Amino acid sequence: MVTITIKDVAALAGVSVATTSRVLSGNPATSADARSRVHAAAAELDYHPNAQARALRSTRTHAIGLLVPDVRNPFFADLAHTVEQAALVHGFATLLGNANERKDQQDRYLDNLIARRVDGIIVAPLGDGSGSIRSVVGREIPAVFIDRTIEGIDLPSVTTDSDTGIREAVDHLAALGHTRIGYIAGPQSTSTGRERYASFVRAAGDRGLSLDPALIVFGDFQAESGSTAVRTLLALNEPPTALLVADSPMAIGAIGAIQRLGLRIGTDVALVSFDDIDWLALLDPPVSVIAHSVADMGRIAVDMLRTVIDGGAPESVRLPSRLIVRASSATPIDPGRSR
Amino acid sequence: MVTITIKDVAALAGVSVATTSRVLSGNPATSADARSRVHAAAAELDYHPNAQARALRSTRTHAIGLLVPDVRNPFFADLAHTVEQAALVHGFATLLGNANERKDQQDRYLDNLIARRVDGIIVAPLGDGSGSIRSVVGREIPAVFIDRTIEGIDLPSVTTDSDTGIREAVDHLAALGHTRIGYIAGPQSTSTGRERYASFVRAAGDRGLSLDPALIVFGDFQAESGSTAVRTLLALNEPPTALLVADSPMAIGAIGAIQRLGLRIGTDVALVSFDDIDWLALLDPPVSVIAHSVADMGRIAVDMLRTVIDGGAPESVRLPSRLIVRASSATPIDPGRSR
DNA sequence: CATCAGCTTGGAAACGTTTCCACTTAACGC
DNA sequence: GCGTTAAGTGGAAACGTTTCCAAGCTGATG
Numbered sequence: 001m002v003t004i005t006i007k008d009v010a011a012l013a014g015v016s017v018a019t020t021s022r023v024l025s026g027n028p029a030t031s032a033d034a035r036s037r038v039h040a041a042a043a044e045l046d047y048h049p050n051a052q053a054r055a056l057r058s059t060r061t062h063a064i065g066l067l068v069p070d071v072r073n074p075f076f077a078d079l080a081h082t083v084e085q086a087a088l089v090h091g092f093a094t095l096l097g098n099a100n101e102r103k104d105q106q107d108r109y110l111d112n113l114i115a116r117r118v119d120g121i122i123v124a125p126l127g128d129g130s131g132s133i134r135s136v137v138g139r140e141i142p143a144v145f146i147d148r149t150i151e152g153i154d155l156p157s158v159t160t161d162s163d164t165g166i167r168e169a170v171d172h173l174a175a176l177g178h179t180r181i182g183y184i185a186g187p188q189s190t191s192t193g194r195e196r197y198a199s200f201v202r203a204a205g206d207r208g209l210s211l212d213p214a215l216i217v218f219g220d221f222q223a224e225s226g227s228t229a230v231r232t233l234l235a236l237n238e239p240p241t242a243l244l245v246a247d248s249p250m251a252i253g254a255i256g257a258i259q260r261l262g263l264r265i266g267t268d269v270a271l272v273s274f275d276d277i278d279w280l281a282l283l284d285p286p287v288s289v290i291a292h293s294v295a296d297m298g299r300i301a302v303d304m305l306r307t308v309i310d311g312g313a314p315e316s317v318r319l320p321s322r323l324i325v326r327a328s329s330a331t332p333i334d335p336g337r338s339r
Numbered sequence: 340m341v342t343i344t345i346k347d348v349a350a351l352a353g354v355s356v357a358t359t360s361r362v363l364s365g366n367p368a369t370s371a372d373a374r375s376r377v378h379a380a381a382a383e384l385d386y387h388p389n390a391q392a393r394a395l396r397s398t399r400t401h402a403i404g405l406l407v408p409d410v411r412n413p414f415f416a417d418l419a420h421t422v423e424q425a426a427l428v429h430g431f432a433t434l435l436g437n438a439n440e441r442k443d444q445q446d447r448y449l450d451n452l453i454a455r456r457v458d459g460i461i462v463a464p465l466g467d468g469s470g471s472i473r474s475v476v477g478r479e480i481p482a483v484f485i486d487r488t489i490e491g492i493d494l495p496s497v498t499t500d501s502d503t504g505i506r507e508a509v510d511h512l513a514a515l516g517h518t519r520i521g522y523i524a525g526p527q528s529t530s531t532g533r534e535r536y537a538s539f540v541r542a543a544g545d546r547g548l549s550l551d552p553a554l555i556v557f558g559d560f561q562a563e564s565g566s567t568a569v570r571t572l573l574a575l576n577e578p579p580t581a582l583l584v585a586d587s588p589m590a591i592g593a594i595g596a597i598q599r600l601g602l603r604i605g606t607d608v609a610l611v612s613f614d615d616i617d618w619l620a621l622l623d624p625p626v627s628v629i630a631h632s633v634a635d636m637g638r639i640a641v642d643m644l645r646t647v648i649d650g651g652a653p654e655s656v657r658l659p660s661r662l663i664v665r666a667s668s669a670t671p672i673d674p675g676r677s678r
Numbered sequence: 679c680a681t682c683a684g685c686t687t688g689g690a691a692a693c694g695t696t697t698c699c700a701c702t703t704a705a706c707g708c
Numbered sequence: 709g710c711g712t713t714a715a716g717t718g719g720a721a722a723c724g725t726t727t728c729c730a731a732g733c734t735g736a737t738g
Contacts, residue, residue, distance in 0.1 A: 002478045005724055016688045021726060031686060046474050051454040052391040052400075053724035056693045061391075063455075071423075071435075077416045084410075084437055088444070093451045096410075096435035098423055105427070112432045115390040116402075135385050139341045223617065255621050278562065282594050284623035344694055355718045360696060370716060392694035395723050 004045050013041035024049065055117060064305060065113035067097045067106060067123040069148075069190075070221070073249050074277045075294065076124065079146065082298030083122060090306060092119065101187075101221060103127040110136060120305045122146050126190050129153045142308040146301045148191045156308065158300045158317045162192070162274075163199045165290035165321030166244070169272045170203035172288075172323060173242045177333035178270060180210045182233040182240030184226060184250055185218045193221070196246050196274070215240050219250045226253025234261060234269070241333055242270035248277045248289075255283065270329040285327030292321040343384050352380035363388065394456060403644060404452035406436045406445060406462040408487075408529075409561070412588050413616045414633065415463065418485065421637030422461060429645060431458065440526075440560060442466040449475060459644045461485050465529050468492045481647040485640045487530045495647065497639045497656045501531070501613075502538045504629035504660030505583070508611045509542035511627075511662060512581045516672035517609060519549045521572040521579030523565060523589050524557045532560070535585050535613070554579055558589045565592025573600060573608070580672055581609035587616045594622065609668040624666030631660040 010020040015034055023030050023038040041047075055061040066083050068076040084094040095118060097109035103126060110132035113121055120142035125133060129152045136143050137153060145157035173181055183200050186193030197216075205211060217232050219225030226245065230253070233240055245251040251273035258265055265271045266285040273280060276291035296319055304314040349359040354373050362369050362377040380386075394400040405422050407415040423433040434457060436448035442465060449471035452460055459481035464472060468491045475482050476492060484496035512520055522539050525532030536555075543550060556571050558564030565584060569592070572579055584590040590612035597604055604610045605624040612619060615630035639656050646653040 001480060007724085017725085018688055018690090018727080019686080022687090025726075027727095029686065034686080046477060048450065048453045048474065048478075050395070050456060050724050051451075052395045052456060053693090054726075056389070056391045056395055056695085056724080057726045059693080071410070072413070072416050072420050074411070074413070074416075077411050077413075080435075081411050081437060081439075085439070088447070093436075093448070096419075096437075097432075098420060098435075100420075100424070108427075109432070111387065112390075114387045115393075117389060117391060135387065138385060139387075141340060252617055252621060256617075259621065259623075278591055278595075279618045279622075282591060282598065282622065283618075284598075346694085356695085357697080357718055357720095358716080361717090364696075366697095368716065373716080389694050392723090393696075395694080395725085396696045398723080 004047050006047070006049070008045055009038065009041045009047050012045065013037040059117070061117055061119055062091055063093045063095055063116070063118045064302075065095045065097060065109075065116075065118045065121040065123075067099055067109050067113070067121065067125075069099050069101045069106075069124055069126050070249070071096070071098045073221070073247070074279075075248060075275045076147075078294040079124070079298055082295050083146075083302055086299045086302040090302070092302075099126060101126060103131065107132040114139065114141065120144075120309050122301050122305055124148045125150050125153075126187075128189070142305060144301055144304045144308060144314075146297060150191065156304050156314045156316050158297055158304060158319065159191075160292040160297070160321050161318045162196045162290070162292075162321050163202075165274075165292070165323055166196060166199040167203045167206075168323035169244060169288070169290055169329075170200065170207055170209070172325060173244075173270060173272070173329060174207045174209060176242075176270065176329070176331070178209070178240075178242040180212065180215060180238060180240045180242075182229075182243045183216045184229040184233075184243060184245045184254060185216060186221045186246040186250075188218065190221070193218075193246065200244060212238075219246070221247050221250060223249045223253035223256075226250030226255075227257035228253075230254045230257035230261075234258075234263075240269070242329065243272070245271065245273045248273055248275040248280065251275075251280065251287065255287070266328045266331055270331070270333075272323070272329050276324060281326065283328070285330075288326045288329040289324050290321050291324050292319055343386050345386070345388070347384055348377065348380045348386050351384060352376040398456070400456055400458055401430055402432045402434055402455070402457045403641075404434045404436060404448075404455075404457040404460040404462075406438055406448050406452070406460065406464075408438050408440045408445075408463055408465050409588070410435070410437045412560070412586065413618075414587060414614045415486075417633040418463070418637055421634050422485075422641055425638045425641040429641065431641075438465060440465060442470065446471040453478065453480065459483075459648050461640050461644055463487045464489050464492075465526075467528070481644060483640055483643045483647060483653075485636060489530065495643050495653045495655050497636055497643060497658065498530075499631040499636075499660050500657045501535045501629070501631075501660050502541075504613075504631070504662055505535060505538040506542045506545075507662035508583060508627070508629055508668075509539065509546055509548070511664060512583075512609060512611070512668060513546045513548060515581075515609065515668070515670070517548075517579075517581040519551065519554060519577060519579045519581075521568075521582045522555045523568040523572075523582060523584045523593060524555055525560045525585040525589075527557065529560070532557075532585065539583060551577075558585070560586050560589060562588045562592035562595075565589030565594075566596035567592075569593045569596035569600075573597075573602075579608070581668065582611070584610065584612045587612055587614040587619065590614075590619065590626065594626075605667045605670055609670070609672075611662070611668050615663060620665065622667070624669075627665045627668040628663050629660050630663050631658055 099106035217229040280287040438445035556568040619626040643653040
């Protein structure tokens with residue numbers, strides 16, 4: 001590996017290292033002559049400043065860490081994309097970590113981000129407040145929660161208010177005549193898993209729908225658990241006539257399982273999923289979803305993080321969710337039907 | 340931000356900085372006594388070594404950069420996931436960059452990775468051999484190409500041999516009676532875009548199918564261009580009866596557009612897409628795809644990069660692709676039909 | 679003509695590590 | 709009991725920057 005330092009540039013330009021540094025970092029206390037010679041030398045040598053040395057001295061890395069639980073989940077892929085683009089606008093590079101829905105990997109990446117001294121961290125956390133997240137708070141590293149939070153850890157957050165969307169979905173299904181709605185829940189170790197579960201139970205109770213515990217199956221936000229849940233739910237003596245799924249990967253799994261059972265969503269069993277993902281609208285029939293704005297969420301998180309980095313204390317934000325009705329849940333229940 | 344250095348740890352443990360460093364980095368020349376006291380002190384202070392300082396001195400960052408053209412493309416999301424997991428096994432953290440299918444952003448991230456002195460770079464490149472990719476080669480930074488390559492830049496690569504899969508797809512469609520196959524191509528600024536295009540033309544020619552230039556539309560590997568392409572193709576006087584799409588995001592766009600035209604894939608127009616993505620199998624009818632192994636690709640790329648980092652010169656690898664027939668292309672053409 | 683302000687410059691310290699080198703101590707073999 | 713060796717340790721240099729400080733130069737001011 002060829003290694004070119006600021007000394008080489010200084011020597012070629014015929015000025016001191018100090019002046020070279022000033023020119024390169026845009027310090028105005030430089031002469032036009034020095035500027036042009038340094039720039040020419042840097043270009044000729046293809047000089048790339050060593051970010052480590054720079055950060056070591058200036059305690060700024062111009063990098064933020066983004067930790068998501070699962071990059072393959074289209075919602076988080078979108079989120080990563082919007083966060084990254086928003087950060088880029090403000091001159092921050094994004095280090096993306098994927099916790100793979102596992103606490104040990106989340107801790108590993110958090111330690112890594114701390115060690116790299118990123119200027120701030122945006123995290124969609126999982127687990128309780130133990131482990132490396134404690135170090136982040138303890139060292140007062142600027143950080144914000146996105147999508148999810150952790151109880152007892154006091155960080156600004158941007159989240160979705162799932163209550164409205166879930167209530168709309170339950171009302172909608174109830175209006176079509178469904179009384180037994182199956183709920184494929186997310187893991188109760190995540191705030192979104194818990195909130196959505198609570199919202200569902202509350203909404204179903206308010207509408208006087210069945211609260212049979214067998215109608216609720218807990219998944220892990222990943223596709224495979226969606227399939228398993230469907231097989232469990234549809235094997236009940238009194239199976240649900242509608243399903244509400246707490247995220248889109250589990251919905252993929254669920255829909256696949258329904259098809260393999262020879263059933264059809266929309267007509268045989270109604271289905272509403274969380275997350276407004278492109279392909280859910282393309283399925284036949286298109287799938288009703290509870291949508292929330294990924295773009296806003298990413299942008300707001302970056303803005304909030306910048307505020308924290310600059311010493312501020314932004315208010316947490318809660319974004320609305322709303323139901324988008326499509327054919328997967330548009331057919332009224334046929335009371336004569338039995339399976 | 341609270342900042343704790345190795346000096347604090349050394350002081351608390353009652354040993355020198357040198358000994359502390361040795362203990363913390365696993366150097367065996369340490370006494371059991373020193374080890375236990377240093378570890379206790381480090382734990383008590385919640386000490387996290389400064390990765391910048393460490394890398395500055397040791398010229399190793401234990402980080403690799405992964406640059407993909409589009410994280411929202413499920414193929415690259417999967418790839419990011421497998422690369423990251425494979426890297427983690429060998430103790431490397433992955434810095435994921437998203438070029439957003441734009442050369443300027445690719446260059447920006449490459450510069451960033453160079454500046455951060457990552458130990459190596461895995462890149463699915465776009466554009467020609469100009470810009471920052473030159474710096475990578477010039478500085479002899481360990482790097483490998485994944486999925487795509489750049490002509491004239493001599494780096495080891497792991498790619499897909501699309502020829503076999505495309506030939507199978509064309510043969511399959513021809514056997515069903517299709518003579519006019521529309522091809523939604525990727526951008527010719529990418530190696531995969533060019534190769535798949537060439538393979539298609541060759542396969543179609545060999546089978547004696549129409550090579551009408553109007554049947555080929557060039558997209559940009561993103562969803563929107565798939566819709567536009569479909570509208571163009573199906574508006575022809577003699578529209579194609581089958582479509583081959585060069586990647587899955589364009590397939591999303593294409594399928595959406597077909598549905599909005601009131602047509603149905605499989606029966607009204609056959610469709611085969613590249614990339615074996617979960618949800619393509621869930622659509623109704625399920626979509627035939629040309630599959631290639633993401634998992635192998637990620638693992639092999641990491642292994643190759645490790646070889647380069649250790650001074651080796653690995654052989655490039657070409658993975659096979661193969662057709663998976665599903666209902667979207669299983670119906671023989673109806674010769675009596677006209678539109 | 680001396681003084682002063684303002685601009686530009688270079689030397690050197692500092693950032694937090696790792697690692698070279700030299701040193702002390704203890705154990706060993708003769 | 710003496711030299712030899714090995715194990716453990718600490719001081720200090722080094723990594724590549726930024727930034728503090730002091731100083732040189734110019735032109736203007738009194």
